[in-house]
Amino acid sequence: MSKHAAGNGTPSFEPPVEQPKPRRKRVVLADARAPVTVLRTVVELEEQTSYGEQLVRGLIREQLQTALRVAIPISVIFLAIPALLYFLPRLNDVTFAGVHLPWLLLGVMPFPLMFGAAYWFNHKAESHERAFVDMVEH
């Protein structure tokens, strides 16, 4: 059953009402809308059990990797431009439709490139988070 699967690796299965700081007004068992499994995993995350901590670590690592997967190629491209023009000065004189190549490389190309990268990252980061929420809730 999924509700037990979510609890694997925890020392004991305590009903969610027995949180460390019980609040009187919140009688969770009476709340028909709140599925028990959701609460259990959320509580595990919040209580920093080893299972919960591993989940969060995995998510953080995944998001950082996605960010680096965007940051590294973009930095390499930008870092390459001055070096390229320094070692191959002939590139300075190449023109397209009367505009010199460096002006196209610096004035036009970076903006769609950066926006595309940002769009991709935003999409990825959101889908990771959706997957994480799905995993926690089911």
Place this chain on the structure above:
Amino acid sequence: MELNLFAAAAVLLVAVATFSIGFRASRLASTTQDFLVARRRVRSRRNAAAVSGEYLSAASFLGVAGLVLKDGANALWYPIGFTAGYLALLLFVAAPLRRSGAYTLPDFVEARLSSRVLRWFATVFVVFIGILYLVPQLQSAGLTISSILPMPSWFGAVLVAVLVMINVFGGGMRAITLVQAFQYWLKLCAIAVPTFVMCALFFGGGGFHGPGLAQPQSPRFTADTTVTVRTPVLLTVQEPVHLSADGTLDGAAAEGPVFWGGGTHKVDAGTTLRFTKDSPVPVVAGAPADNATWLKPVTGSQDVWATYSLMFALFLGTMGLPHVLVRFYTNPDGGAARRTTLHVMLLLSLFYLFPMLLGALSRLYVPELLVTGQTDAAVLLLPGKIASGTLGQVLGAVTAAGAFAAFLSTSSGLLVSVSGVLSTDLLPGRVRDFRVATTIASAVPLALAIVLHPSDVSMSVGLSFALAASTFCPVLVLGIWWRRLTWVGALLGMLTGGGLVLTALVLNVVSRYTGSQPPWFVVQPALVTVPIAFAVVVLGSKATKAKVPPDVNRIRLRMHAPDKLGFIRDRDVARFGTAEERARLADGRHRK
């Protein structure tokens, strides 16, 4: 300068619009959360316009075109870096910073590292940076206003300071959100429309009549020109030029015709130079003297290093600017913070097309600015040169209105950021305290702006970004992604990074007096200072392992868990909210 009625009317219109939008929005603001973070209810599209409105300061509106005019292809790195800064912010900071629930940068630092000492230090630093940025904003507003209205330069500074203070006083963040969003679109129109008209005139008239930018020579004067030098300059003369002068040249009094061969020449303040049409333009030392060099981004190995250093400063500096971050706390949640950033990148890319075009056009039409080096005026003067008569005046008035809006929106962001920090860290943080802080935070920079000489506080754009990149950037990035950061490491890193950049600033001022050209790592130190700051933070944290805060896992969970799980705990609500709001906060906001 003579009274330009159109420009006066345009500036007045912007002032009235700013005041009335701020006034209407202020009526909705009543609580501390309204004043600090606009109740965190700003939708991402409007927030993106407001972020862009705040970010496009005079350095972007006037400065980018001026830099392109002076430095050519090399200056294109500025718009790239200004935009790439938001890419870095999106990748590493935006969502976790919002989810931390902090309401100011010092508050984030305390939430993450549980240190009052570091919080206090960050407060001092935010206020220092805020004033350091506000003073030049006010001063250049004064200079710009005095160039279009027959007013002394303090008038513009007072006008901007008072308008901004009224808005922030009345509604804090709530009021300026609308104002800044409005000012983004105003600035975009104020630069796009004149650019389109001027391009139409330029191409309709069959292009430029004279040697174009592709000719590898010095730029040429388009008419007989008289230039008055107000601050001493060192000029590079590439092609020999005949001129007549009245004043002091190369340390000797000069009156009447002068012949300059190739080389550098020193011109003292108060000297008047007269050039005839089509004579080559002498250029301030340090800038490319002929169009062939101007067209190339890299001309020597020094250039390569300087470019890399500038890239470091701009790419990493944006995320360390407290007045930019303050707008990110107003997003409803982490996902919205990311969408805002994405949208900002689109708005900025759209905007920067125009200053780049204007910069290239002004190399043809207003090369006389290269003699004084005050190239920031290019956007304001260009319309009058390309379009004649009333059309030129109207277009000039439109760009002046845009520049005025740029001063207003950036100053208001700075003022909110400083007021928020002052009122919550030095005062109890009620609405009344915020207003007291606003009054102080606008009066002190205004007094400084009037008393100090502009060149005393002028810090290049590159240096101010280097300062942000070497102080707050390492603390934010490592605070969000690295578990073992300690407050001692963060403090040491900020002190080292900030100290090194301020040293470079002092060395720059010294070399201005001695007249020697400083090496690239003094002009733009980020390539050196940022890695050092990161290294010091890491080493300092490793040496003080015991100081890792005990609740680090909880904070990390809060910063990185998806919004839907409801772990966000807004610290402003916890501190300033009503009992009911606090109770709701304790329940979390799990949205299923």
